[in-house]
Each structure stands twice: as C-alpha cells, then as structure tokens.
Amino acid sequence: MSTSVPVVDRGAKPSGGNPRFFRRLLRRPVAIVCCAYLAVLVGVAIVAPIAMPSVNSQNAGDLFGANQLPSWSHLLGTDTLGRDVLSRLLVGDRVTLVGVVEALVVVLVLAVPLGLAAGYLGGWTDRVVTWLADLTFSLPAVVIIIVVLSVFPTSMLAGMATFGVIAAPGLMRVVRSATLPIREELYIKAAEASGLSRTYILTRHILPRIAGVVIVQASLLAAVALGVQTGLAFLKLLVADPAPSWGGMVADGTSVLLLHPWLIIPPGATIAVTMLALSLLGDAVRDAAVESWSAPVRTKRAAAKAAPASAGTTPPAGARLLTVQHLSVSFPGREQDVRVVEDVSFGVAAGEIVGIVGESGCGKSVTASAIVGLLPGSGRIDGGSIWFGGKDLARASEAELRKVRGRTIAFVSQEPMASLDPAYRVGFQIEEALRRHRGLSRAAARARALELLRDMHFVDPGAVARRYPHELSGGMAQRVAIARALAGEPELLIADEPTTALDVTVQAEILELIRELQMTRQMAVLVVTHDWGVVADLCDRVVVMYAGQIVERSDVQSIFDTPLHPYTEALLASNPHLEPEAATLPMIPGTVPPPGSWPAGCRFSARCRYAVAACAELEVAIEAPYQGHETRCIRYGQLTKT
C-alpha cells in the first residue's frame, strides 16, 4: 500500500526552510501572541534604559512610601526602598534579555557546528566531540557557574557563557542525531560525487534540513536560560545593586514575603509569562514545521459509515466470493478531499486468482487495502460497496472488520520485513495468529505453525520458527508472512505487490508458492502488481487501472492477445522483456496525472496515440465488446485492427 499514497501527499510536502514556513507559523494564534509579546519585551529592553536612565543607579526612592500596593502614581506599587516597581521591571528587562541572548549565542555557536561535524564526518571527529559532550554532561552545572562568577564577580557574560557551554552538549546531540539520517540521503552522496566541499554540503544541504529542529530546541533553551539568568540574579551573582533585574526583584520581594507579599508578583509573573511564551513559541514552531508532512488523525471509519448508498443494501444476486461495486476512496487534501479511486467494480470468485495491474498512483493498492479496511492515513471509502460473505465491508464496523481480517481475508504486503514484529521469534508470531483466529491451544498452535512453515517449503521449519525476523532473507520473510496470513485458513488472500521487493530468483519461488496454495486450498487470491510477468504467471483474470479508474477487465489470455484499451496495449509494448532489440523502446509519452488533476473525459487521452477530439470531451463509460472483456475506450475498434 506504500506505492500510491505518496502521490496524494506529494503536493503537500514542504520544501524545507522556505519562506512559506513563517506564513504557516503566523497562521497560529498562539504563535502570533507569543511573537508579539517577545517583540514588546525586545522593544522595552531597547527603550526603557534610555528613557529612564536614573533607575539603574537609584539606590532609594521615597523611603516613606515604601512597600506600597499599586496606585495611580505607582502602577505596580513600590519596593522595600520605595522605588517604583514598574520602572525597575522595565529597565531590568534589558539585562535579562541580554543574558538569555548571550547564553543562546554561545549554545548555538558551539552546538550547531560541532553537532553537524560529528554527525556528518563521523569517525574520530564524532568520537572526540561525543566524548567531550559526555564529559560536560558529568559536570555539576550550578557549581561551575558559581565558581566562574566568583572569579568574574557580577559578570553577566561570564555567567551566561558558562551556562551556554554547559547547555551546548544537549543541543549538540540533537543536531548530531538529526544530521545522521540526512548524511545517508542520496543527494548528499551525489553532492560528494560532484566534488563539492564539505563546508558547502554542510551549510547548503544539511543545515537547512535541520533548521526546524534547531529552532525548536533554541526556543526551549531560551526559556531555560531565562530561568537560570533570573535564578543567578536572585542570588545577586549577576547584577550589582542597585541596578534592577527580574531575579533581583524577586529576591527583594522574598525578603519581605510575609509583610508585603505583593512585591514578588510583578517580577514573578513576568518571568513565568516570558518562559511560557518561549515554550509555546517552540511548540508552535514545531507544529508549523511538521504540519505538512504529518498525516491528520484517522477518522475514516466514522466517515465511511456515512457513505452514500449508491449500491443496494443486499448482496448482488449470484454473488462471487468478493464483489466490489462502484467503490470510491478519497483522501483529505489541502483544500478539499482528493479522490484516488473512483467507481471501481470487480469480483473474485472462490478459488480464482485476480490481478489488479497499474502504475504507481493508479489506485490499485488503495483499492486492495480498502477491502480490508486498512486505508493508510485518513483515507476513507466515500461510495460503493464491498460484498464479502453476505456483508458489506464498506459499511462494516471496525469490530466486524477485525473478525474478517486475518480470518477469512488475509493480507500480505510488499515489505514482508515490515509486517513482522522484530521483537518476537517468527514461530511465536505464527502461533499467536493461530491462537487468535482458530482458538488453538499452545501446543496445537506450535504443531500447526511448524506444519504451515513446512508448507512454505522450508527445509527445517523448526530452525526457521526459532529465528527473529532480522535473521531471515527477504524471500524467507515473505514466506513466513504468507504462513502467518494463512493461519486463519482464509478464503481470500490479498497480496499487495508480494514480490516487488524481492530478487527475481526468489520471486519465482514465491509465485510458485502462491499458485500452489491456491490449488491445494482452493483459496481465492487478489494480487496487486505492476508487473505483467507476474500477471501472466499467476492470474486467471485481470483488472487494469489507470488514474483511479478501471480501464480494462478481462480474462488473462485475451488481455495479452488482444488488449482493448490503448493504455494496456502501450504498457505491454514498453516492456523491455518483450521487445526486439530495436534502437528505442516503444514508450508512452508524458506521465500519469496525479489524483486531483485528472483530465476531463478519458483520463488517458492526452497520452494516447489513438485519441480523437471526442475522447477528451465526455466521461467514457465501460462497455463490453466481447463476453467477459470490457474496456473504457470509445476507440477500441482501432486497436483490434492493428
């Protein structure tokens, strides 16, 4: 199911540190409030000491008017020495902000380059940097700062720089671990192969990709630095009297806490609100950064039940094992829902192998996962029905689906490794499925699991059962995944690109296995694939999909002998396995239109060599020129002549 979904998301992916990020950030009310508040603080820090130059050296105010509550002449009251609290708060803002900025600059200057270097260069650089970081972690931070400040009394720079050095390893580690996965990206290798310098790669390729992480961490660190700064000021270590600072004002207040409790509230509240603003801004930045690539919350089942009743509420007469009727699936897009599967109808009879063929983005995997109610992300069924065992799965509740899934319908995915739990031995995982679906005892489940593994042609099933998934090769893992899928004795196996990730020699074995299972167990199989060879090898009937629609439906032989849709014909012709060694391969011009931008009329018309003006005008309906062979093309007559 991995193949089709990215197509839906593609338009929504961010392009990294682009200007759109700030627009996204400022769409959030919280971010606007926080930014405005911090802007006011910065403004005050610049203006207040200039406007009120006397405050910094004011030793005492009106001693008779000390410890006053707020009044019109003193909006926030007066302190123990009768000085105006508001003006001290405003003037003290600068020293606080300067402290935070100094700490932040030191942290960033140390942590970002070192983290980048350690993550990108690895080897000795990484070892030395990590070792130094560990060393710093083990130092008692507060003690060191106090020692430094006893050497440089009331030096804000010394104190906050020391804090910056001590806080840097934390950010350094974050930067390093954000860099590690980016180093493995192929565009980094391509840049290296192009002979670009390391500095260039670090600053132009890696830094923009980790900027989001750094911004979030920096805003959180700023909040911590503010706490540390006010704490040190509280201890009178940073700012010499009588200059005001928020921490110093809190200290002043605590000395008269019982007599005059009001005094700690103005500086205390300001500190709290500022720290809150910094932290909330950090959250908003993070949300804005991941907004476009994180999937919205799953709400699909609730929505699916409201599906329009375009089909009857009773199973169609003469139903096959599985009957899909007029199925449509949508994913939420940026502005509106995007349809990825539209009006898809087909059936699978008992013991039959049906293939869904198409290229990425055609909706084949989405169709398969919709049947078992496993649509990725927040995709939902918004029309049609899926009849299986007398029930409409499109309308079934999650509990009903859970009963069907694994028991009567089994699902095998493209990546067998991902479908097995790496923490458990594979034998246990099969036993678990057997006990859940068939209610077997532990011993019976164990025996049956070994039997299933033997059916998968493992020479030594016992040894395989004892292995963990990472100890298996891709082909072995897929066979184990199939064994587990068969635990519930399903009537229908849905295999989504079961061999795409495997080597050809292994693919041949898996195909043989599926064919054998279908024959010995009379199990129906629905195979999703892009490979015509797999279709030819396995399938009885074929459904060809293009841009979310079925374009052709037929038995397997006729589709290869006389394709009735130009897309099928062109796709078959472009196969490198078939064509003679001509100078150029026959190819289809253009690309598959992504969901949401499907053209009017026939969706293939723009790429079709048989297209006429009428093709792009009207929606083309499926018709059946021959018994059991249907096509969505008004010009199929032209094809059969060539």
Place this chain on the structure above:
Amino acid sequence: MSTHPLLSVDQLRVEYPVRNRPPFRAVDDVTIAIGPRETVGLVGESGSGKTTIASAVLGFAPATAGTIAFDGEDITGATRHRRRRLSASLQVVFQDPYSSLNPSRTIGKTLSETLRPHGSPSKSEVAERVASILERVGLDPGAADRYPNQFSGGQRQRIAIARALIVRPRLVICDEPVSSLDLSVQAQVLNLLRSLQDELGLSYLFISHDLAVVRRISMRVVVLYRGRVMEAGPAAVVYNDPAHPYTRALLQSVPIPNPNLQRARRTSRERSTPDLPSTVKPESCQFAPRCPWAVDVCREQQPPEELTSEGVFVTCHRWREFGALPSRHQSRRRQTSAPDCGSPQATGRVG
C-alpha cells in the same frame, strides 16, 4: 589514440569490517574495463556487490585490494582534491529519484552546484547551461525555479541525469536508474540515456538487477553473484545464450508477459535451491549451494575463468556441459546471437 580503457577496475576486492568476525567480502577479484562510448552492464541480485563496485569507483568504499584506474591514472586511493577534479569526468545517477534530490533546494540550485568545483562561470552562463541541459533531458527550462516535490519520479530521474551531465562528464555510473520507475516511464528514461550517449559520446557503467534492461542499453554485461563475476561478455550472447547456471537461473526466473509461454517456461525452469545460510567457503564456487548442477568439485575449488568461443568469460567448472542441454530456449538462439541481429525475438523467445 590511447590504448588504455576509460575505466579499468582490476582485481578489485572490497571488504567491510564485521564485529567479532572476519571481514565481509562484498566484492572479490572483479575486473571490468569500459572503453570510450561504451556501456558495460553490471547485473546481479541484492548482495551481489554491484553497488559496492560503483561505490568503490566513486571513492565511497575503500578498496581492500586491486586497482581502479580512470583514463590510465590510478584513482584507487585518490585524495579529495583529486576526486574533485575527477568529478568533471565521472558522475553518477542513483536509483531513488526521491532521495537523490534535496527537497529544500530548487532544481536550478541542484544543477548549478555541480558546476561549482570546476571554475566559476558567470551567473548568466550558469543559467544558460542549466536551461539547456534541462531542455536536453526533456524538461521545461522553467523547472529550474521549482522544488523537487513538484515533479514525478520519472521527471526527477531526468533531473538527476541532468545534474550528472551538466559538467559534460565522460563516464556516468548509473546505479539502478530505472528500477524504481514505472514501466512506461522506464522506457522513456532508457531511451533518453541512449540518445544522450550517442550525442555526447558518453560511457556508462550501468547497474541493474534486471538482465533484460541491461541488455537494452549495454554492449557488454558482467553478471555478479556474491561479489564474484560469474559470467562476462557481449550482452546479446550472455542474454540469449547464457553459459553460467546462475545467469540461466536469473533469466528463467523472470516471468514473461504471456500466459501460455509462461506456463511452458514454468515447467521447464531449472529449479535452483532457495536461499540458504550465507556462509560459503571462499575457495569454492559461490553459487554452488544453490546450483542445480553442483558437484563435489564446485564445493571444493574456485572455478577458473575461461573464455568461450563466443567471447564470453565464464567462471564455472561445468560450463562446457551446458552447451548440449536441449531444453533451454536460449540454446536455440545460438545461431542468431550476433549482437546486431534484428531477429524477431519478441515472439520467439520461448519454445
């Protein structure tokens, strides 16, 4: 005229360290030569070492033994400085067009940065070269201002090809350039690579797991298994008349898009043993544990490299015996296997 090939890989061995165990030999004793305007295909399944060879040529994986020479000059342990100069003639196109373009940089930036290490052309000249290379790979020059997320997989692969070609290299390493693309797009990209080769006189080292794709574009192919060369020779001969059991298994395993023919082919397929534990004695044939024809000597001795009458190097103890095998469709092709033969192989591939 120089007598040496453009790229020559000689007895290359690449080993990766494994904790508490002897190092893992990813590539062993591999020799490849690529001439000017030539395409050599490197075929093998996962774990065959084909990508490791590419990494070694590009300097990403250090060679444990053997030499790699480019245009007669040894580049086995080339310095970063030398590599930088080399990148003017040696470029690469990777498999995954999604990971190979930085999502936060415009196509124009991605293309023009390749020019940076090689002199400093003026802004207008850079823009001109970006526009012309985009046009050459079949994209609108306006693409330069857009981000990778606005392009499909096939278009991205065209951009990756443009990035490699903008410096006008002599050799391009193509590491599975079409395997993540859809069938219809795959043909477009293969045709593009082919026409660019004719036009710009390029050489390709073309890596793929699919022998049919490699045959389309290569003059010679090298078939690898577990880091060793199983068979090497003219593409048409290896494809139509494989001498090594592994090559035969590789070809027979690919299901062909024709139900009737595929049914017949299925029954005649030589069954190779499914994948087994991965320790094989270094002094034996690496394919022996899976080979349906393996005898004692295969498990005891490393087979020598021998030259067949059709100019194919084959590393197998029993290759002479297979020429007489009747059941194989490939053996019927023996008489029509001249490289430039335009015989109707589409219909006659399987008996």
